[in-house]
Amino acid sequence: xxxxxxxxxxxxxxxxxxxxxxxxxxxxxxxxxxxxxxxxxxxxxxxxxxxxxxxxxxxxxxxxxxxxxxxxxxxxxxxxxxxxxxxxxxxxxxxxxxxxxxxxxxxxxxxxxxxxxxxxxxxxxxxxxxxxxxxxxxxxxxxxxxxxxxxxxxxxxxxxxxxxxxxxxxxxxxxxxxxxxxxxxxxxxxxxxxxxxxxxxxxxxxxxxxxxxxxxxxxxxxxxxxxxxxxxxxxxxxxxxxxxxxxxxxxxxxxxxxxxxxxxxxxxxxxxxxxxxxxxxxxxxxxxxxxxxxxxxxxxxxxxxxxxxxxxxxxxxxxxxxxxxxxxxxxxxxxxxxxxxxxxxxxxxxxxxxxxxxxxxxxxxxxxxxxxxxxxxxxxxxxxxxxxxxxxxxxxxxxxxxxxxxxx
Ligand code: LLP
Numbered sequence: 175x176x177x178x179x180x181x182x183x184x185x186x187x188x189x190x191x192x193x194x195x196x197x198x199x200x201x202x203x204x205x206x207x208x209x210x211x212x213x214x215x216x217x218x219x220x221x222x223x224x225x226x227x228x229x230x231x232x233x234x235x236x237x238x239x240x241x242x243x244x245x246x247x248x249x250x251x252x253x254x255x256x257x258x259x260x261x262x263x264x265x266x267x268x269x270x271x272x273x274x275x276x277x278x279x280x281x282x283x284x285x286x287x288x289x290x291x292x293x294x295x296x297x298x299x300x301x302x303x304x305x306x307x308x309x310x311x312x313x314x315x316x317x318x319x320x321x322x323x324x325x326x327x328x329x330x331x332x333x334x335x336x337x338x339x340x341x342x343x344x345x346x347x348x349x350x351x352x353x354x355x356x357x358x359x360x361x362x363x364x365x366x367x368x369x370x371x372x373x374x375x376x377x378x379x380x381x382x383x384x385x386x387x388x389x390x391x392x393x394x395x396x397x398x399x400x401x402x403x404x405x406x407x408x409x410x411x412x413x414x415x416x417x418x419x420x421x422x423x424x425x426x427x428x429x430x431x432x433x434x435x436x437x438x439x440x441x442x443x444x445x446x447x448x449x450x451x452x453x454x455x456x457x458x459x460x461x462x463x464x465x466x467x468x469x470x471x472x473x474x475x476x477x478x479x480x481x482x483x484x485x486x487x488x489x490x491x492x493x494x495x496x497x498x499x500x501x502x503x504x505x506x507x508x509x510x511x512x513x514x515x516x517x518x519x520x521x522x523x524x525x526x527x528x529x530x531x532x533x534x535x536x537x538x539x540x541x542x543x544x545x546x547x548x549x550x551x552x553x554x555x556x557x558x559x560x561x562x563x564x565x566x567x568x569x570x571x572x573x574x575x576x577x578x579x580x581x582x
Contacts, residue, residue, distance in 0.1 A: 182195065183489060183526065189565065190550070192469035193449070193552060194448070205240060208441075216434065218434075218435050219438065221235050223252060225439030225535055227249060231443065241263060243265075244266075246274065250263065250277060250281065250283070263283040267289070276300055276304065279308060284397075286309070288311065291337075294345070294349055301355070310356065311397060315333065342384055360395050363402060367405040369405040371419060378427075385398065397434075398430075400437075401436075404438055404441040408483050444534035449536055452525070453522065467503060467504075469512070470505040473548070478511065484530055486527055487519070487530065500513065547565060
């Protein structure tokens with residue numbers, strides 16, 4: 175198996191495992207798919223950093239004109255440091271702190287996607303203290319079901335996100351009264367790994383009705399931020415292409431005088447990355463067979479957390495017997511697995527496996543649980559590969575630790 179023109183075996187030999195490998199070409203292809211599909215409509219693509227905030231990947235996207243959707247001061251810092259212009263940065267999240275709001279105002283980001291009246295008042299107060307006006311959109315919750323995993327669905331009334339769409343006029347009315355707030359847009363994000371077009375279309379229709387209503391109240395909306403959420407193939411499902419999304423929604427946006435903002439994360443980076451891991455033991459007891467690998471739920475938590483499916487294939491591709499196995503990590507939790515009862519090519523002791531579609535919410539959700547240094551990340555471009563994040567060392571596990579004097 176190759177990443178672009180480099181055998182994975184070669185990369186793993188040099189950097190060890192577990193290891194995230196990304197393809198330069200695939201990342202750009204995915205970004206360009208959005209860019210080209212929306213080419214004829216005023217738009218900004220704001221990559222959702224939470225999917226993968228590696229600065230090397232961000233610099234690559236920034237050079238192609240990509241913006242950023244951030245949800246913390248840390249993400250804002252990484253976006254700015256990677257050369258993403260502040261005028262292409264939108265800032266969402268239900269719990270922005272005063273410090274984070276100040277930082278974003280100082281940086282002159284495009285707009286805050288505000289999620290509550292309390293937050294709106296806080297932003298107004300801080301902007302007043304700084305002598306500026308804060309550009310905002312209100313995140314509305316259109317109450318649309320997405321039939322995705324409950325943990326990654328966000329657009330229903332019961333969710334903590336945004337303000338109920340039926341109260342939006344009232345909230346915009348409040349925003350208009352605030353001296354240090356400048357209304358710029360409207361925002362929605364209904365969930366992630368959405369594999370059909372209808373939820374996007376339904377939600378957009380609701381938001382456009384609202385835009386019309388707001389305009390009839392004299393409230394001007396310039397940017398419509400439709401959030402992210404386009405799904406990717408993890409198995410044999412085929413979600414819509416950005417081109418299909420464009421075809422479904424652009425007719426609705428015609429002659430509305432709006433600039434469209436999109437916040438794709440997974441659909442740009444998900445299938446541009448894999449996690450390479452080594453089989454350390456094969457174990458059989460009773461009727462079960464386990465393949466124990468050197469990556470754990472601390473490296474890729476999606477199967478444990480969402481019961482997510484990731485294809486797993488041996489890096490040395492050849493014909494072999496099929497077996498039914500659990501692929502598990504070394505962590506002391508039964509939830510530490512990558513696949514259960516999976517029919518796959520019989521893995522061999524010591525060989526490499528590729529866990530596919532791991533570029534999004536892989537490294538970004540990783541941790542040091544069980545005191546495991548975090549994996550390395552590598553970017554492949556043609557025949558070359560570069561380490562874009564060094565593997566952590568044991569020493570890193572002590573970073574920031576302070577021992578009280580009485581223990582010395
Ligand atoms: N915009 C906002 C406001 C979001 O909350 C999210 C994702 C995105 C954009 C990007 O969504 P995407 O295009 O990547 O679907 N950890 C979960 C996914 C959580 C998504 C959270 N919000 C997973 O591994 O499936």
